[in-house]
Amino acid sequence: IARSEGPVVVRGVAEGAADRLAVGLRAGSFGLGSMWAVVSGAERRQVTAFARIAQRVAVHLMRRRTEDYRAHRVEMEQLAVLLHGGPTVTGSGDSIELPRGAHWVAALAVAPNDPSERAISRSRLEHGLALMQRSRDLTVHAGQLSNLWYLILTVGRPQENSAATVRDWLRDLLDDGTGDRMPIYAGVGSAADDRGGLPRSRKEAERALAVARLAPAPGAPLAFEDCWARAALIRVLDPTVVADLETVTPLWRLREQDTAHGTDYLPTLHAWLEHQGNIRTAAQRLHIHANTLRYRLTKIEQTVGINLADPDIRLVLALQLKALDPA
Known part of the structure; x- marks a missing residue:
């Protein structure tokens, strides 16, 4: 039906059932569907008339599709106005x-x-x-x-x-x-x-x-x-922001220290910052003694030359460590 240039007679639908006459509906090369009719006998005059009707139906369908598309587009523009605010694009945002x-x-x-x-x-x-x-x-x-x-x-x-x-x-x-x-x-x-x-x-x-x-x-x-x-x-942790943090914070030096000497400065600092400076809970998280954690924090300050008592430093380091380990 889709490939045929004119109506197609469909016979043998079922025992006792009448034949069908079917025609594809098109607007140029664009398929719109098909139209069917029950027939008792498809004479040439009926087939010709059916094809002529199909052409008019296709025109109406295409016009309806165009109207539906235009209405849908306007509705989406109005929806965008509602969701984003600002002046209307076409028509009025109040139409919804x-x-x-x-x-x-x-x-x-x-x-x-x-x-x-x-x-x-x-x-x-x-x-x-x-x-x-x-x-x-x-x-x-x-x-x-x-x-x-x-x-x-x-x-x-x-x-x-x-x-x-x-x-x-x-x-x-x-x-x-x-x-x-x-x-x-x-x-x-x-x-x-x-x-x-x-x-x-x-x-x-x-x-x-x-x-x-x-x-x-x-x-x-x-x-x-x-x-x-x-x-x-x-x-906050947009990749471009994180990449810029990498160039202004000393965490890369701590990473090099851990890699070269087998220290655990990065995870130690991360745990301490996540627990908001609570020595006891951070030490429990790391499964080390509280005094060991205090010693490591002192060594971190000495290694990279930072003052962990500064709240701005703690905030920036905490954000970068969160970016390195989102979990």
């Missing part, structure tokens, strides 16, 4: 009707790198969004901007557990109702009382998503309020 209530923004990223697997995951997500049950108190606006999907989830009657309700709904969406979880990472921002708070919630969702994507495989949606410290560290 957000009901009253509390709004949460969720950012989603498809995990697979393979193009075909990514396409399947996107299709599953679109299908899930179309089928997921929504109550009167939960509405959803969704769209894809750049490489991420964004959802605005609105709870019309906010309660103390509304944030958990939003995350549960999102978890159910990604579980797909089949037990086979979609390979999609998700981050959720905090609540916005009105549309003016959506850009902030969107940023938080993106930062929570960045933390979620550090995991080897997608897990449950991650809320920004549960990972804000890790999200901040990711931004």
Whole structure:
């Protein structure tokens, strides 16, 4: 049917069933689908008329597709205005009707790198969004901007557990109702009382998503309020920042000392800083005596010429050590 230039008679559908007449619908070389009819006998006059009707149907389908595409593009532009703030692009950002209530923004990223697997995951997500049950108190606006999907989830009657309700709904969406979880990472921002708070919630969702994507495989949606410290560290420990730290801090000299002489200055300093200068707990972490830890800290100061009593020095060294060992 797809290759034929005209209608095709389909016979032998089933015992006792009438024949079918089918024709491919095209706009130039672009396939739009097919049109079928049940026939008792396909005369040439009927086939010709069917082909002529198919041409008109294809024109209407193509026009409908164009209108749907234009409406979808405008809707995505309006969604971008809501999520990023600023002036409208086309039409009015107010065209997207957000009901009253509390709004949460969720950012989603498809995990697979393979193009075909990514396409399947996107299709599953679109299908899930179309089928997921929504109550009167939960509405959803969704769209894809750049490489991420964004959802605005609105709870019309906010309660103390509304944030958990939003995350549960999102978890159910990604579980797909089949037990086979979609390979999609998700981050959720905090609540916005009105549309003016959506850009902030969107940023938080993106930062929570960045933390979620550090995991080897997608897990449950991650809320920004549960990972804000890790999200901040990711931004501070940007590779370019870390590379610059390498040139201004003395950690490279400690690494050389450990390599050349078998000392454990780097892990000692790391443990002490992680435990905020608590000698006893840091020594327990390293399985050494507290006096041994004090001796090592003194040797570290002497080896690289730093003063560990300086809070600025401790902060910068702690950040760089965190970058070297994120776990």
